Amino acid sequence: MTTPWSPRHDIRRPIASRVAAPREPVDHARIGQRVVRRRAKGMDAAAVARALEEARFDARQDSRHEHLADDTRGRAELAEWERIDQMLTDAAPGTVYDPDADDVVQTELAAEAAAAAREAELREAARIAARADDLQALRELGTLKQAEPREGDEAVRDELARRAGGYIPVDVDA
Incomplete structure (x- = not known):
């Protein structure tokens, strides 16, 4: 029986094309900050305050679990919510968060x-x-x-x- 494709052992590809390029390490803190910024876009001070309270609650819950003790993303998200909350608190009433500004x-x-x-x-x-x-x-x-x-x-x-x-x-x- 013949196959419509050539057998695997006939395929000769150089090894370099199969080796993955080295990747830069993942920065979980930056990922957390970007997630918060995307979520906060268009939120006013009250919505950011509610999200900040949720983040604080999540941080308290995470502190009870040993495997989440060194969660850099969670800490970065909480810090970013706090920064955005402070920024909107200092801004004029009715201001919404815009990462471009x-x-x-x-x-x-x-x-x-x-x-x-x-x-x-x-x-x-x-x-x-x-x-x-x-x-x-x-x-x-x-x-x-x-x-x-x-x-x-x-x-x-x-x-x-x-x-x-x-x-x-x-x-x-x-």
């Missing part, structure tokens, strides 16, 4: 964007250094003329020139 939220978003930009720059610098290492190895083997040019090789060429003290060998310049 919250200075703390906007500061956190700006910091996250700056960190993401720095990480992207670091990844690009690592990619350039790795490609420069590859081209340097090919040059040492005498096979650089056989290398396929890639997008972004101008930056790699500059990196090789920097490593050589400003001197650009003829095979790299080609």
